[in-house]
Amino acid sequence: MAKAWHLTSRPQGLPTMDNFALREATDAPLEKDQLRVRNLWLSVDPYMRGRMNDAKSYTASFQIDQPMTGGAIGEILESTMDGFAAGDLILHMGGWRDGGIIGLDMMPNKLPVDALAAGMPPQTFLHNMGLTGGTAWIGLLRIAAARPGDTVFVSAAAGAVGSAVVQIAKAREMTVIASAGGAEKCKWVEDLGADAVVDYKSGPVLPQLAAALERLGKPGIDVYFDNVGGEHLDAAFAVANNFARFAICGMIDVYNDAKPQEMKYLVRAIPARIRMEGFIYTDQFIDCMEEFYADMAGLIASGAVTMRETIHDGLESAPDAFLGLFAGRNIGKMLVRL
Amino acid sequence: MAKAWHLTSRPQGLPTMDNFALREATDAPLEKDQLRVRNLWLSVDPYMRGRMNDAKSYTASFQIDQPMTGGAIGEILESTMDGFAAGDLILHMGGWRDGGIIGLDMMPNKLPVDALAAGMPPQTFLHNMGLTGGTAWIGLLRIAAARPGDTVFVSAAAGAVGSAVVQIAKAREMTVIASAGGAEKCKWVEDLGADAVVDYKSGPVLPQLAAALERLGKPGIDVYFDNVGGEHLDAAFAVANNFARFAICGMIDVYNDAKPQEMKYLVRAIPARIRMEGFIYTDQFIDCMEEFYADMAGLIASGAVTMRETIHDGLESAPDAFLGLFAGRNIGKMLVRL
Numbered sequence: 043m044a045k046a047w048h049l050t051s052r053p054q055g056l057p058t059m060d061n062f063a064l065r066e067a068t069d070a071p072l073e074k075d076q077l078r079v080r081n082l083w084l085s086v087d088p089y090m091r092g093r094m095n096d097a098k099s100y101t102a103s104f105q106i107d108q109p110m111t112g113g114a115i116g117e118i119l120e121s122t123m124d125g126f127a128a129g130d131l132i133l134h135m136g137g138w139r140d141g142g143i144i145g146l147d148m149m150p151n152k153l154p155v156d157a158l159a160a161g162m163p164p165q166t167f168l169h170n171m172g173l174t175g176g177t178a179w180i181g182l183l184r185i186a187a188a189r190p191g192d193t194v195f196v197s198a199a200a201g202a203v204g205s206a207v208v209q210i211a212k213a214r215e216m217t218v219i220a221s222a223g224g225a226e227k228c229k230w231v232e233d234l235g236a237d238a239v240v241d242y243k244s245g246p247v248l249p250q251l252a253a254a255l256e257r258l259g260k261p262g263i264d265v266y267f268d269n270v271g272g273e274h275l276d277a278a279f280a281v282a283n284n285f286a287r288f289a290i291c292g293m294i295d296v297y298n299d300a301k302p303q304e305m306k307y308l309v310r311a312i313p314a315r316i317r318m319e320g321f322i323y324t325d326q327f328i329d330c331m332e333e334f335y336a337d338m339a340g341l342i343a344s345g346a347v348t349m350r351e352t353i354h355d356g357l358e359s360a361p362d363a364f365l366g367l368f369a370g371r372n373i374g375k376m377l378v379r380l
Numbered sequence: 381m382a383k384a385w386h387l388t389s390r391p392q393g394l395p396t397m398d399n400f401a402l403r404e405a406t407d408a409p410l411e412k413d414q415l416r417v418r419n420l421w422l423s424v425d426p427y428m429r430g431r432m433n434d435a436k437s438y439t440a441s442f443q444i445d446q447p448m449t450g451g452a453i454g455e456i457l458e459s460t461m462d463g464f465a466a467g468d469l470i471l472h473m474g475g476w477r478d479g480g481i482i483g484l485d486m487m488p489n490k491l492p493v494d495a496l497a498a499g500m501p502p503q504t505f506l507h508n509m510g511l512t513g514g515t516a517w518i519g520l521l522r523i524a525a526a527r528p529g530d531t532v533f534v535s536a537a538a539g540a541v542g543s544a545v546v547q548i549a550k551a552r553e554m555t556v557i558a559s560a561g562g563a564e565k566c567k568w569v570e571d572l573g574a575d576a577v578v579d580y581k582s583g584p585v586l587p588q589l590a591a592a593l594e595r596l597g598k599p600g601i602d603v604y605f606d607n608v609g610g611e612h613l614d615a616a617f618a619v620a621n622n623f624a625r626f627a628i629c630g631m632i633d634v635y636n637d638a639k640p641q642e643m644k645y646l647v648r649a650i651p652a653r654i655r656m657e658g659f660i661y662t663d664q665f666i667d668c669m670e671e672f673y674a675d676m677a678g679l680i681a682s683g684a685v686t687m688r689e690t691i692h693d694g695l696e697s698a699p700d701a702f703l704g705l706f707a708g709r710n711i712g713k714m715l716v717r718l
Contacts, residue, residue: 092651271647276640293647302614303647304640309609309631311658313430318656320649 043069046109046139047360053094056298056368061094062361067109067142077150078120079132080141083165084357084378085113086364087173087202089322091297111148112137113173115164126150131158133167140357140380157339169202169375170342170349171335177323178206178267179334181289183214185321186265188287190215193260195251195278198269199236200227202375203291206347207267208234213346219254219263221247221274223370230350230373248277255281262286270295272303279307279316288318298368350374381407384447384477385698391432394636394706399432400699405447405480415488416458417470418479421503422695422716423451424702425511425540427660429635449486450475451511453502464488469496471505478695478718495677507540507713508687509676515661516544516605517672519627521552523659524603526625528553531598533589533616536607537574538565540713541629544685545605546572551684557592557601559585559612561708568688568711586615593619600624608633610641617645617654626656636706688712 044067053061072078090112093104104110114137118130123146126132134150136142144150153167162171169175181203182188194211198204199220211218212235220236222228223243232239238254240247255262264286266278271293278288296303310316327334341347352372354363360378367376382405391399410416428450431442442448452475456468461484464470472488474480482488491505500509507513519541520526532549536542537558549556550573558574560566561581570577576592578585593600602624604616609631616626634641648654665672679685690710692701698716705714 275646290649293650296647302642302644305643305646306640308613308641308643309634311628311656312631312660313658315658315660315663317658318649320651320653320655322650322653325653 043067044140044142045357046142047357048107049094049104049110050107052096052106053091053298057091057094057361057365059361064358065109067139070143072120072122072143075123075146076121077118077123077126077132077144078142079116079134079136079144080119081114081116081137081139081380082131083115083168084137084360084380085168085173086360086367086376086378087112088292088294088297088367090364091368110138111135113168114139115153115168116141116144123150126152131164133172138360160343162342165351165375165377165379166342166349168377169351170206170347171338173323174202174375175206175338175347176327176331176334177291178203179210179338180323180326180330181267181291181321182207182210182265184326184330185289185319186267186287188214188216188265191217192264193217193219193255193258193262193283194265194267195219195221195263195281196267196269197221197242197274198292198294199231199239200373201269202349202372204267204269205231205234205349205374208236209347210341212236213341216265217258217260219251219258221251221270227370227373234348242274247273248280251277251281265289267291268293272296275303276305276307279305279310282310282314282316284314286314286316288316290318290320294368352376354378356380381405382478382480383695384480385695386445387432387442387448388445390434390444391429391636395429395432395699395703397699402696403447405477408481410458410460410481413461413484414459415456415461415464415470415482416480417454417472417474417482418457419452419454419475419477419718420469421453421506422475422698422718423506423511424698424705424714424716425450426630426632426635426705428702429706448476449473451506452477453491453506454479454482461488464490469502471510476698498681500680503689503713503715503717504680504687506715507689508544508680508685509673511661512540512713513544513676513685514665514669514672515629516541517548517676518661518664518668519605519629519659520545520548520603522664522668523627523657524605524625526552526554526603529555530602531555531557531593531596531600531621532603532605533557533559533601533619534605534607535559535580535612536630536632537569537577538711539607540687540710542605542607543569543572543687543712546574547685548679550574551679554603555596555598557589557596559589559608565708565711572686580612585611586618589615589619603627605629606631610634613641614643614645617643617648620648620652620654622652624652624654626654628656628658632706690714692716694718
């Protein structure tokens with residue numbers, strides 16, 4: 043019998059194991075347009091924290107005592123859905139479980155057979171060829187309209203989205219200053235090609251960012267790709283060039299924190315004419331998915347874009363993997379392997 | 381002999397009279413391309429506070445022991461400049477003085493004779509037909525891309541820019557919630573057509589803004605025109621509809637204040653996909669001046685856009701008029717009449 047993680051109570055601040063319970067999923071013969079699936083990989087992502095609240099947001103709230111959902115790669119065991127057959131690998135939204143019945147509401151998509159045949163690991167569609175890579179590509183190139191020659195600052199650069207931003211920016215001949223926490227992450231981000239690194243755990247962000255700009259001979263940043271908010275965002279306002287563009291992708295610093303963000307340099311939005319824009323992947327994706335897939339597949343094939351994976355094994359480890367995102371325990375993409 | 385206000389020291393926080401001195405201006409026979417001018421009206425505007433700092437900004441800093449500059453309406457007494465003759469009324473940047481020698485660097489422009497003949501008071505070119513009206517028009521219609529049917533929130537709505545925003549928005553069939561300080565200003569803003577008023581002096585902004593939306597049957601705001609920053613800006617983030625646009629024109633709350641702005645709702649930029657953009661008039665003006673002048677002249681002629689003026693008399697009163705902006709002592713446009 044398949045099992046699924048249920049949300050049993052709404053977290054106040056940082057979630058704990060008490061908010062979750064692993065329960066048996068309902069099972070039944072398939073109705074029309076359903077798939078029986080065995081999941082191989084589950085994605086855990088910071089945006090899921092928002093779905094644990096009751097507040098109106100861009101995705102529906104998880105319901106109490108219902109299975110949670112999220113990106114997953116599964117193998118079809120049985121199908122009553124046209125175009126899907128037993129043995130197909132699919133990307134779908136029925137994550138947080140080891141398998142079960144998947145309907146059209148879980149948006150199943152077959153993984154492209156040619157990419158798999160060429161040796162692309164299926165879980166790539168949970169990161170560089172999926173949500174996190176697409177978020178990086180859309181935020182950097184569409185929302186922030188970054189161009190070759192721009193100086194780009196990116197926070198949480200050792201995360202799944204941030205590390206893709208670093209590599210896409212370098213492939214497009216931008217100068218990249220990347221922020222990460224701790225020596226190991228910073229070293230990896232440098233290996234990815236970042237021109238300078240800010241270790242936010244070693245001291246305040248702004249002086250390090252200013253020193254990096256000085257070292258690189260750059261007057262300021264043209265683009266900020268924000269994954270964390272708070273101190274990083276304020277530092278970006280402090281050193282923004284005129285007409286800088288900020289793509290606001292995440293604010294992991296504040297998702298679990300009711301304290302206000304203290305913005306000392308927000309006022310520079312006016313003299314520097316800064317444009318700041320929050321975005322989510324699903325709004326933008328339909329318009330540019332063809333271009334994204336073609337471009338990203340090329341960048342991956344050429345080795346310009348790679349990914350490190352932090353892997354937890356077994357369905358039981360899913361909440362721990364999720365909580366690790368907020369403690370910075372991932373390098374690259376956090377995944378659960380079943 | 382003409383006199384001019386000089387900046388004698390850089391203010392720390394709120395300027396005081398000690399930062400300024402009234403001194404005789406240099407006088408001389410005119411060289412080529414100069415005008416001798418007698419000023420009739422001087423403009424004082426919040427942006428001038430930024431020019432009193434030494435920091436890099438979008439306009440050059442005022443220099444210590446030099447005359448300050450700013451918008452003014454003057455009458456030409458003598459001219460060596462092609463196309464300008466004694467008796468012409470001009471808009472120019474040689475303000476903060478009762479007259480003197482004006483060169484091309486002070487950007488003299490003749491006021492349109494037909495508008496004056498039709499009865500438009502010349503100082504209108506210091507407000508609705510000039511910097512403040514243009515700032516309102518550009519910020520609302522271009523930067524925030526406000527459309528008929530939108531719900532617009534505007535702060536400092538009893539000021540020169542804000543009151544123009546209220547009226548342009550109403551002329552374009554938008555719903556307007558306007559914030560001002562105190563009963564007299566709120567009453568005036570309602571008389572201008574605002575659908576609801578927030579009196580920020582009577583209590584916190586956010587509950588009043590939320591109550592106004594509820595009363596009007598609107599789920600949130602589509603546009604925020606920010607003149608003040610701080611609490612107002614945070615409240616706007618709190619109640620923004622999806623894809624709201626914020627035009628950031630000024631942050632008078634923080635110009636004199638080194639304290640950080642406490643932003644509790646900035647994080648809503650992501651789920652609500654808010655676009656926030658700082659702008660200044662001079663970047664945008666060339667591209668749209670013809671459309672602006674034609675549109676605004678029509679709105680003024682039809683009575684859709686009016687202006688109240690708070691007038692100080694005499695050059696001696698100029699610093700007091702300027703300081704009054706930060707104490708909220710103006711309703712409508714603050715002017716100095718000579």
